[in-house]
Amino acid sequence: MNLTIHYTFLPHNDADASLAFYRDTLGFELRNDVGYGGMRWLTMGPPDQPGTSVVLEPPAADPGITEDERRIITEMMAKGTYARLVLGTPDLDGTFDKVQASGAEVVQEPTDQPYGVRDCAFRDPAGNLIRINEVR
Numbered sequence: 823m824n825l826t827i828h829y830t831f832l833p834h835n836d837a838d839a840s841l842a843f844y845r846d847t848l849g850f851e852l853r854n855d856v857g858y859g860g861m862r863w864l865t866m867g868p869p870d871q872p873g874t875s876v877v878l879e880p881p882a883a884d885p886g887i888t889e890d891e892r893r894i895i896t897e898m899m900a901k902g903t904y905a906r907l908v909l910g911t912p913d914l915d916g917t918f919d920k921v922q923a924s925g926a927e928v929v930q931e932p933t934d935q936p937y938g939v940r941d942c943a944f945r946d947p948a949g950n951l952i953r954i955n956e957v958r
Contacts, residue, residue: 827874829865832905832950833881833895837862839947840878847924848909848952850876876907881948899949902929906951914956918942921954932956 834840844850844866853875854865861883867875881899882892898904911917914932921944922928929943929951940956 829875829877830907831877831879832907832946832948833899834864834878834946834948835881835896835899836947837864837878840864841866843924843926843946844876844878847921847926878948902945902949902951904950906953908953908955910955910957912957914940914942914954917954 841852841855841864844864845852849868850866851869852864852866854863856863856865861880863880863883864878865875866878881895881904887895895904918932927945929945930941932940932942934940941953943951943953946952
């Protein structure tokens with residue numbers, strides 16, 4: 823098989839704040855901005871990787887989930903335990919400095935992990951955990 827990652831989904835609770843974070847802080851490009859029924863989906867990705875995208879979606883847009891599930895999703899987002907994304911960069915310290923300067927919530931400064939990865943972590947405006955690994 824020859825598979826690639828095409829889309830992955832992360833929830834957002836403020837499309838404009840998420841757009842600013844992923845575009846202005848992480849340098850992603852906006853590929854699609856779709857509104858429907860008072861909700862908004864943003865498709866974004868690294869400019870040099872046109873085939874890989876992150877879709878930022880309303881967290882409870884799926885009509886198949888219950889009100890209790892919507893409440894749980896919202897609570898988990900607020901705690902930062904619902905969703906995560908792992909990115910890679912050859913310049914972890916420079917990337918950390920830029921993201922930190924944007925005012926993003928720092929979860930972990932650059933650290934050498936015991937399992938062989940050097941990384942850092944932030945939360946996006948919706949509370950999603952964004953880990954950034956150093957790619958050597």
